Amino acid sequence: MRDTVTSLINNYDSIGRYLDRTALDSLKSYFDSGMARVQAASIISANAAEIVKEAGSKLFEQVPELIRPGGNAYTTRRYAACLRDMDYYLRYGSYALVSGNVDVLDERVLQGLRETYNSLGVPIGPTVVGIQIMKEVVKAKVAAAGIEDTAFVDQPFDYMTAELSEISI
Ligand SMILES: CCC1=C(C)/C(=C/C2=NC(=C\c3[nH]c(/C=C4\NC(=O)[C@H](C)[C@H]4CC)c(C)c3CCC(=O)O)/C(CCC(=O)O)=C2C)NC1=O
Numbered sequence: 001m002r003d004t005v006t007s008l009i010n011n012y013d014s015i016g017r018y019l020d021r022t023a024l025d026s027l028k029s030y031f032d033s034g035m036a037r038v039q040a041a042s043i044i045s046a047n048a049a050e051i052v053k054e055a056g057s058k059l060f061e062q063v064p065e066l067i068r069p070g071g072n073a074y075t076t077r078r079y080a081a082c083l084r085d086m087d088y089y090l091r092y093g094s095y096a097l098v099s100g101n102v103d104v105l106d107e108r109v110l111q112g113l114r115e116t117y118n119s120l121g122v123p124i125g126p127t128v129v130g131i132q133i134m135k136e137v138v139k140a141k142v143a144a145a146g147i148e149d150t151a152f153v154d155q156p157f158d159y160m161t162a163e164l165s166e167i168s169i
Helices: 004-014 021-032 034-062 076-099 103-110 113-120 124-144 151-165
Strands: none
Touching: 004 021, 021 034, 034 076, 034 124, 034 151, 076 103, 076 124, 076 151, 103 113, 103 151, 113 124, 113 151, 124 151
16 A cells, blocks of 8 residues: 555655656645645544435435435445445545545455446446545535645545446446
């Protein structure tokens, strides 16, 4: 598992070079956003259950077929599995936010996920919608805590949806 710093060092060490301007700029931007990343992670930790619940409700409002007979999140068990998946995306998203790197998502979340979803008939499109809704819920909370530029929150959520979407069409 890597973060912004270890991933840069690995790259430069593999070619035996000192950190150059590009590397230093990237480190600077990571450290500049450091406090905001930690604050965002702390907001997520403190409100995780509420964030998942709110994002789930919005998702089922937007795609009500999911929780109707025949829908993939229909029955208590599958409804709970869906919210549990949302909770995974949120928790690992918060790790990726702090590390400034999506490696943890590749390693712990996305590997084999499409195959699992496909074999269980879990629809990818609505999952992507759910992750995007969750991103907006998190951004609203982060903004409400006084962090002006919330753009850094996008990366892990957008990465997960992009990786999942690849096979949805
Ligand atoms: C930490 C990494 C990790 C991930 C990501 C993960 C996902 C994951 N989601 C699963 C199931 C599932 N996932 C969903 C999710 C949904 N259904 C919908 O209609 C919605 C669109 C969506 C919620 C947003 C559902 C309903 C199931 C159960 C499907 C079934 O058993 O029929 C399963 C199959 C095994 C199980 O039910 O536990 C896995 C492995 N597991 C992991 O360990």
